Amino acid sequence: MPEYAVPTPRRRGRPRGGESGTRDRILGSAVDEFAEHGYDGATIRGIATRAGVDSALVHHYFGTKADLFAEAVGAPMRPDVDVPAILAGPRDELGEHLVRYVLEAWERPDVRKRGVVLLRSALGNRFATPLLASFLSRELLGRIAAELDVPDAELRASLVASQVAGLLIARHVLKLPAVASASVDELIARIAPTVQRYLTE
Amino acid sequence: MPEYAVPTPRRRGRPRGGESGTRDRILGSAVDEFAEHGYDGATIRGIATRAGVDSALVHHYFGTKADLFAEAVGAPMRPDVDVPAILAGPRDELGEHLVRYVLEAWERPDVRKRGVVLLRSALGNRFATPLLASFLSRELLGRIAAELDVPDAELRASLVASQVAGLLIARHVLKLPAVASASVDELIARIAPTVQRYLTE
Structure with a gap:
């Protein structure tokens, strides 16, 4: 911070x-x-x-x-920049594009460090939690949902957030050995189809 | 606690x-x-x-x-009881069985309350994090991986943990509106195929 x-x-x-x-x-x-x-x-x-x-x-x-x-908050994301960048590619590569974007950003030590601090403080502090939740809902999920143009867009975007947040926590906070030691490409191969399905199927 | x-x-x-x-x-x-x-x-x-x-x-x-x-720690799970119960059903229904088991348990106020305390303290406290991680790895993921009998079983089990933990955080800690208000059956329909794919495909 x-x-x-x-x-x-x-x-x-x-x-x-x-x-x-x-x-x-x-x-x-x-x-x-x-x-x-x-x-x-x-x-x-x-x-x-x-x-x-x-x-x-x-x-x-x-x-x-x-x-x-x-x-x-030293946030490791800038939704106004990141969301358009993620959504710019072909619709059927959205899952891969999104997972690669996030995982590669978190390989950078400065992003990872600030990201872990933000996750820890937002999840550990009863007071900080709604701050992150409303920021996520409004600035990140809302922007993605607006692009999707389907009735359940908010649920779809939120499910993506649940998998991506869970992945970042498993890899960079809990450091579960199999996830922490996997390559970015290996994780993309496993996780991208999930994100693609949540968003478009 | x-x-x-x-x-x-x-x-x-x-x-x-x-x-x-x-x-x-x-x-x-x-x-x-x-x-x-x-x-x-x-x-x-x-x-x-x-x-x-x-x-x-x-x-x-x-x-x-x-x-x-x-x-x-007032843990809301008992791996020695829960894992055999989850893995007891048919292999091709594992994803649905697991997601239903966890989501339905967390609908119970006592489980949810202790679960949220455990997640918050384990993720928020630098000191408690490895405690949860090693417990998860050894007692929960290890048991699931042992049942799967494939070379990358630990990674598969850890990816399941990443999605399930992310879902519980989105629904019960961050309370993202679309996930918090969805029915258990709706969430199972969306998440179970993910878990099934991580485990068996």
């Missing part, structure tokens, strides 16, 4: 501490706001008020609420 | 506190022993020594180390 600057009292006029100090202060305020109100309840305006800056400055540094959340 | 009696100093001769006090003291000692040495390193002898009783008495009250662990 990133380290945040010590919060400074609010003052009028130009933000203190230069660009980097302001950015850090907004990030710290975002963590506080998400922690207090959850993902759905948190607002850019509330975060700006905590940080003593304009909402426009928050958008300037971080973009949307989803972007800011991803940055604030 | 159960509450344990306050540990009493070891003394020779008959255990103090009557049957119920002794049983509670052994359980408390088991939690300490598993916490300190992990599942693989913990011994019945070590637990007996902590509790100030004979190993035979531990076996008398709790049976095997796996039984005692299940009781000590």
Whole structure:
């Protein structure tokens, strides 16, 4: 997780501490706001008020609420970038494309480390769980479901999430020996047909 | 989680506190022993020594180390009972049988509550994770793999665990709306073919 600057009292006029100090202060305020109100309840305006800056400055540094959340929790995914990339390929290769995308990303030590921290804190902390759940539902599953264009799209996307999350937990958190030592290609061969079936069959 | 009696100093001769006090003291000692040495390193002898009783008495009250662990962590599964029950049916219905067995068990409030506590603590606590992982590998996946009689049995069993754990997390921990509100039969229809494929195809 990133380290945040010590919060400074609010003052009028130009933000203190230069660009980097302001950015850090907004990030710290975002963590506080998400922690207090959850993902759905948190607002850019509330975060700006905590940080003593304009909402426009928050958008300037971080973009949307989803972007800011991803940055604030050190999330190893950026749904606004990742989902279109995953869904770009042919529909009958979606399963392979999605599993490869996620598994290869988690082979990178920085992604894996932040991902494990996020999974551990979201699943272990009664308080953080709904934060991850609503972020997943709204930003990740919602985007995938919108692309699928079938009546049970949300269930299909959620079942994919259950298999992919379970796989990441088995490989990188529990480190079950057979899953942790398997190659990415071996896992894709086994898991991709599952994801393909959940999404399109 | 159960509450344990306050540990009493070891003394020779008959255990103090009557049957119920002794049983509670052994359980408390088991939690300490598993916490300190992990599942693989913990011994019945070590637990007996902590509790100030004979190993035979531990076996008398709790049976095997796996039984005692299940009781000590309030585990919602008893691999020695559950695995034979799951594997008893026809081989081509294994997927449906397994998914139904687990999902129906977790519909019971007592099982669900202890299961969620176990998942949360094992995934959230860096220290508890290997405890669950080695218990799963040895007592659950090992038993299933032994029945499958194929070279990649451990990987197959571990992939099943990844989907089933992911499903339980999505339904009962994250409570993703589409998965949390689906009927058991609906989920079986979607997930059972996955489990069947991992196990036998």
